[in-house]
Amino acid sequence: MGVTRRQRALLVQGALYAVLAAAVVALALVADWPVIKENFWNSGGISWADGNWGDLITIGIVNTVKYTAIAFAGGLALGLVLALMRLSPVAPYRWLATAYIEFFRGLPALVVMIFMSTGLPIAFGWTPPGGTVGAGLIGLVMVAGAYMAETLRAGIQAVPKGQTEAARSLGMRPGATTVKVVLPQAFRIVIPPLTNEFVLLIKDTALLFLLGAAASERELTSVAKDFLTSGPSAGTATSLIQAALLYLAITLPLTQLVAWLERRQRKAVR
Amino acid sequence: MTASAIEVRGLHKHYGHHEVLKGIDFHVGAGQVVCVIGPSGSGKSTLLRCVNRLEEPSAGEILIEGVDICDRRTDLDEVRSRIGMVFQQFNLFPHLSVLRNLTLAQRSVRRRSREEAVEVARRNLAKVGLSEKESAYPAHLSGGQQQRVAIARALSMNPDMMLFDEPTSALDPELVGDVLAVMKELAQEGMTMMVVTHEMGFAREVGDKLVFMDDGVVVEEGRPAEVLSNPRHERTQSFLSKVL
Numbered sequence A: 001m002g003v004t005r006r007q008r009a010l011l012v013q014g015a016l017y018a019v020l021a022a023a024v025v026a027l028a029l030v031a032d033w034p035v036i037k038e039n040f041w042n043s044g045g046i047s048w049a050d051g052n053w054g055d056l057i058t059i060g061i062v063n064t065v066k067y068t069a070i071a072f073a074g075g076l077a078l079g080l081v082l083a084l085m086r087l088s089p090v091a092p093y094r095w096l097a098t099a100y101i102e103f104f105r106g107l108p109a110l111v112v113m114i115f116m117s118t119g120l121p122i123a124f125g126w127t128p129p130g131g132t133v134g135a136g137l138i139g140l141v142m143v144a145g146a147y148m149a150e151t152l153r154a155g156i157q158a159v160p161k162g163q164t165e166a167a168r169s170l171g172m173r174p175g176a177t178t179v180k181v182v183l184p185q186a187f188r189i190v191i192p193p194l195t196n197e198f199v200l201l202i203k204d205t206a207l208l209f210l211l212g213a214a215a216s217e218r219e220l221t222s223v224a225k226d227f228l229t230s231g232p233s234a235g236t237a238t239s240l241i242q243a244a245l246l247y248l249a250i251t252l253p254l255t256q257l258v259a260w261l262e263r264r265q266r267k268a269v270r
Numbered sequence B: 001m002t003a004s005a006i007e008v009r010g011l012h013k014h015y016g017h018h019e020v021l022k023g024i025d026f027h028v029g030a031g032q033v034v035c036v037i038g039p040s041g042s043g044k045s046t047l048l049r050c051v052n053r054l055e056e057p058s059a060g061e062i063l064i065e066g067v068d069i070c071d072r073r074t075d076l077d078e079v080r081s082r083i084g085m086v087f088q089q090f091n092l093f094p095h096l097s098v099l100r101n102l103t104l105a106q107r108s109v110r111r112r113s114r115e116e117a118v119e120v121a122r123r124n125l126a127k128v129g130l131s132e133k134e135s136a137y138p139a140h141l142s143g144g145q146q147q148r149v150a151i152a153r154a155l156s157m158n159p160d161m162m163l164f165d166e167p168t169s170a171l172d173p174e175l176v177g178d179v180l181a182v183m184k185e186l187a188q189e190g191m192t193m194m195v196v197t198h199e200m201g202f203a204r205e206v207g208d209k210l211v212f213m214d215d216g217v218v219v220e221e222g223r224p225a226e227v228l229s230n231p232r233h234e235r236t237q238s239f240l241s242k243v244l
């Protein structure tokens, strides 16, 4: 006898490290590094002078950020209206908002985007402004608004009731109370979840790729996709790796920011 | 007989089947200070909150300076702007500086110019002894300071009367005195006040009338010294024996 708990724990840990080391060694020996590098980090594609970076950044990232900003602003405005409707004393407003929110949160964003860009023109002979990209963005706004409405509603409801009572007891009207007392506090509460929403939207703009767009209107994923079959690194996956790095360059700082904001908020609650 | 600032007649309030106020008749004369005492849950806050209709009365009449505030033709917001209210939990606006806490409703309700609102705010901050805190945020003030700012905020609307709901109950004992001093000064200036409180010393010294509530009814009322030293009802006696 005589294997103590502690010895057994050490043994298990040792075994886990051994497996990991073996896997790394095997991978290093088996993998054909030059081939991997040519296919995923192709020297032609990553060249600063005439590689893929130019279009990926000046067209792809620029449009991705632009579309995200539009979808976010539109979704926020729509979400605010829906949230206020959901909290309205007028029952039909509540029903309408609830129905909208449940409907659009239950659908894939892509379905709504395709519907706006293809379904609407076919069914009603009406094309939304901004062409395919515009139609897709409207679809994205419609879905984002449903999610943000729930976030904003939670934020508004997290403002203590005493705040409204204090404002009303001073004679402030319901509208002024909402705008000057409740919403500023609610927005502070929802900054972290809204930043998360922004990150999700950055990634959702990649869905626009499936709708197709003119060359100068392509967002990051579309530009990367086109470089799979054309340009200096055609036939390799290099442009996708590059796009991934560019996405992460935006999303990682934002998710870190969210984590920081949440930590700070938790500390501020006394 | 002074003119009525607050006149409550046959007030009932129930939440579902739970009857909280069971027919209250209540009167505050202009310039009077009326203190309300009673055990926790007896309906003191509910009564106070019905007076500016933060709670909707189930039945009865509430007249503010002779105007029925339950009448649908009454502009409730206008009436409220003439009734200052001070809460147990202060309820300052945490996103605004002290000065902005005091000017917000002046600007939005009274439509005062910025200069006038600031001037009124500064005058009331001086009154509660917090002139140097005008640019501080509520979170950086002690409870006693926050409550004094809350009083100054209510005063900045130039109310005809003030309602206080246990204004010192959330304060550390050493901070109670400053708040009571401000309230006493207000009373001496002739402000009409309705004060729910457990501060029997304040009630005795400052109050014109003391009302004892229990279980949704007014059990006993009279001159504070009288009620406190010579309670007539057994329920009053037993409550006072516990708190004094």
Ligand SMILES: Nc1ncnc2c1ncn2[C@@H]1O[C@H](COP(=O)(O)OP(=O)(O)O)[C@@H](O)[C@H]1O
Binding pocket: B015, B018, B020, B038, B039, B040, B041, B042, B043, B044, B045, B046, B047
């Ligand atoms: N919003 C509410 N819903 C249901 N019951 C309530 C509500 N507010 C107060 N009550 C009940 O009414 C009673 C009186 O409360 P309150 O007026 O706050 O008493 P007090 O201020 O004298 O302590 C209590 O039993 C309390 O539980």
Ligand SMILES: [Mg+2]
Binding pocket: B044, B045, B046, B166
């Ligand atoms: Mg109470």
